[in-house]
Amino acid sequence: MKAKYKKINRRVADRDFKYYIFDWDDNILHMPTKIYLEKKTQNGQWVEQTVSTALFSLIRNDTKNYRPPQGSWDLAFRDFQDYKNEKESGFLKDTRAALTRVLSGAEKPGPSFMSLKETLVEGRLFAIVTARGHESATIRQAVQMFIDMALTPAENETMLANLRGYRAAFDNLSEFGSDVDELEYYLSLNRYHAVTNPRFKKWLNSVVGDEEKERQEQSKQFAIRDFVEHIIRLMSLSDKGLGHRSISVGFSDDDAANVRAVEEYIRRELSRHFPSVKFVIYDTSDKALPNGRKVVVSGQLGFDF
Numbered sequence: 001m002k003a004k005y006k007k008i009n010r011r012v013a014d015r016d017f018k019y020y021i022f023d024w025d026d027n028i029l030h031m032p033t034k035i036y037l038e039k040k041t042q043n044g045q046w047v048e049q050t051v052s053t054a055l056f057s058l059i060r061n062d063t064k065n066y067r068p069p070q071g072s073w074d075l076a077f078r079d080f081q082d083y084k085n086e087k088e089s090g091f092l093k094d095t096r097a098a099l100t101r102v103l104s105g106a107e108k109p110g111p112s113f114m115s116l117k118e119t120l121v122e123g124r125l126f127a128i129v130t131a132r133g134h135e136s137a138t139i140r141q142a143v144q145m146f147i148d149m150a151l152t153p154a155e156n157e158t159m160l161a162n163l164r165g166y167r168a169a170f171d172n173l174s175e176f177g178s179d180v181d182e183l184e185y186y187l188s189l190n191r192y193h194a195v196t197n198p199r200f201k202k203w204l205n206s207v208v209g210d211e212e213k214e215r216q217e218q219s220k221q222f223a224i225r226d227f228v229e230h231i232i233r234l235m236s237l238s239d240k241g242l243g244h245r246s247i248s249v250g251f252s253d254d255d256a257a258n259v260r261a262v263e264e265y266i267r268r269e270l271s272r273h274f275p276s277v278k279f280v281i282y283d284t285s286d287k288a289l290p291n292g293r294k295v296v297v298s299g300q301l302g303f304d305f
């Protein structure tokens, strides 16, 4: 039997360098994961109440009316991390449930759902940066699940043709691995940061100075810087046709406070470190705007390696 002809999209070599960083909850999917809190009633009593991530982003500073159980945020967010000996991470169960609801039309996808899908089909590099505490490998498995469930067979074919195109253009490959191997390779190039994961925190503490350690809330910004450094490193390793094409990095998040903090960080730090990169922020907090509010943070300059 003749081996199946594998398509290679060599035109990817001429594409602009466009990368994305995605928040997960309520940006890609509305997850069923709940946060355990206590809410003050009218007569001043505290009662247990679970809230969604979407509601939490609105009430998280309302300490008068909401508090974590026994004063412990770990207890409040107990479903946002992985546990030893569990059969499957709650993150994967919830991702499957959320995807099933979206694909059956029972629920709207998150505002950046289509952007993630396009990014995957185009085979572009991306990062998932979430405030969750799961293992990086778990987030990657969720992306694999997204590919398996949300991409049509035709989209899957297009993705693989693009991935082979990048391998041919940037890694000088003329023979390719199996589809599974090529997808694995692509997924290994991306970043999956859950910034409240103990391992992530340890890593953060090992690479930042004391001054920055005190600003733990900036771990999301740090994960973003890591991704930008990662793609610049990958590109500088490749000798192929970098030319003076533009590099842009998009960041999408539905939490207005996060968006403000990241925008500030990009203006203050990243645009200075990477003056040639165009940063585009998608604030997806406003449900009335289908693709979010778009802010371009820094201008485009020439880029030389």
Ligand SMILES: [Mg+2]
Residues within 6 Å of the ligand: 023, 024, 025, 026, 027, 253, 254, 255
């Ligand atoms: Mg979110």
